[in-house]
Amino acid sequence: MLRVGVMQLDIRVGDREANRRNLEAWLERSLTPSEHPTAIVIPEIWDVGYDLERAKTIADPEGRSAAEFLGGLAKKHNVWFTGGSVLASSGNAFHNRAQVVNPEGALVMQYDKIHLIRLMDEHLHITPGTGLGLFDLGGTKAGCVVCYDIRFCELLRTYALKGAEILFVSAEWPLVRAAHWRALNIARAIENQMYVVACNRCGETRGTVFGGGSLVVSPWGEILFEGGRGEEAGFVTIDPAKSREVRKYLPVFADRAPEVYDL
Numbered sequence: 001m002l003r004v005g006v007m008q009l010d011i012r013v014g015d016r017e018a019n020r021r022n023l024e025a026w027l028e029r030s031l032t033p034s035e036h037p038t039a040i041v042i043p044e045i046w047d048v049g050y051d052l053e054r055a056k057t058i059a060d061p062e063g064r065s066a067a068e069f070l071g072g073l074a075k076k077h078n079v080w081f082t083g084g085s086v087l088a089s090s091g092n093a094f095h096n097r098a099q100v101v102n103p104e105g106a107l108v109m110q111y112d113k114i115h116l117i118r119l120m121d122e123h124l125h126i127t128p129g130t131g132l133g134l135f136d137l138g139g140t141k142a143g144c145v146v147c148y149d150i151r152f153c154e155l156l157r158t159y160a161l162k163g164a165e166i167l168f169v170s171a172e173w174p175l176v177r178a179a180h181w182r183a184l185n186i187a188r189a190i191e192n193q194m195y196v197v198a199c200n201r202c203g204e205t206r207g208t209v210f211g212g213g214s215l216v217v218s219p220w221g222e223i224l225f226e227g228g229r230g231e232e233a234g235f236v237t238i239d240p241a242k243s244r245e246v247r248k249y250l251p252v253f254a255d256r257a258p259e260v261y262d263l
Contacts, residue, residue: 002140003038004166004195005030005235006214007084008227010203011172013049014058020047020069030233031077037103037138038077038235042084043201044147044170045096050205052125055087055094063088063097063110071105078103080137083144083168083199085113093127098144098170100135109135113146114155122148132158140165140240147171150184150198153191154263160192161253165219165243169198175211175229182213189217193246195238202230219246 007026012018023042031038047066048058060066066086074081081101088097096113112129116122132155133144143164149155150169159167167188173181181200189196195218202212214227216236225234247253 001036001237001239002138002166003034003036003235003237004197004216005038005040005233006197006199006216006225006227007040007042008199008202008212008214008230008232008234009043009046010231011043011046011049011201011205013205014051014054016047016058016060019049024073026231026233027073027077030235031079034237036237037080039080039082039137039168039197041082041168041170041197041199043199044085044172045087046084046170046201047086050120050172052087052094052122055089055125059087059089059094061089063095063099067099067101067107070099070101071107074101074103075105082137082142082197083146083170085146085170090127094125095129096122096126096146098133098146100133100144109133109144111144111146113149115148115152117148132162134159134162134164137166142166142168144168144170147173150188153188156188156192160194164192164194165240166195166197166238167192169196171198172201173211175209178211178213181211182215185215186217186221186223189219190221191252193219193250193252194243195219195240200227219243
């Protein structure tokens with residue numbers, strides 16, 4: 001059994017310290033003791049928000065500072081952080097980088113967002129990642145992606161074929177496309193027979209309203225938690241074995257015909 005949580009937070013653009021204080025406060029007020037391991041997802045670029053034009057001055061070198069900060073919180077509260085991306089610099093390149101931190105405070109995996117959304121000019125500032133975001137979560141195969149990635153079914157099917165039973169999603173998804181957010185996360189859960197734990201930002205920046213609506217979806221497509229439009233935290237206890245049960249009952253992967261697909 002595993003307890004999964006979403007921290008649906010507003011983000012103050014460019015204000016790393018304020019965003020850190022807000023995350024700390026929400027952890028203090030919402031976390032309760034649990035006999036099960038706890039994995040928490042926070043929003044996309046939770047540290048500074050979409051302030052990509054100032055990346056040269058505000059990016060976190062390799063994401064090290066954020067990883068250390070999350071590591072301290074993970075140790076204090078005995079939790080995993082399984083996604084929540086930061087604006088990370090690597091030399092002259094910048095990445096939208098999701099981080100996975102274990103309860104010992106160690107950075108165990110990082111994933112650079114692969115698909116960059118032209119609608120928000122992300123491709124003008126960010127270098128795309130080239131690797132998958134798969135990791136071991138206490139014996140359960142899991143993966144993480146960032147926002148726009150969920151529109152690309154090929155990526156998530158690859159995760160599932162490699163054994164992922166839980167998908168963690170961090171996002172800053174606008175309210176105007178909230179219906180897509182909800183439908184895509186449910187579809188990814190159903191078609192890949194995996195849990196989807198998706199955390200979206202709320203609030204407003206420069207006229208763009210972000211939709212919240214964070215979700216925990218079962219491998220059958222059942223909504224186990226759904227957030228509103230404001231700041232909130234939500235926790236659900238899940239059984240990762242359910243993914244294996246669904247895959248055995250309805251063997252979608254065995255019934256694939258990859259020799260026919262022209263990819």
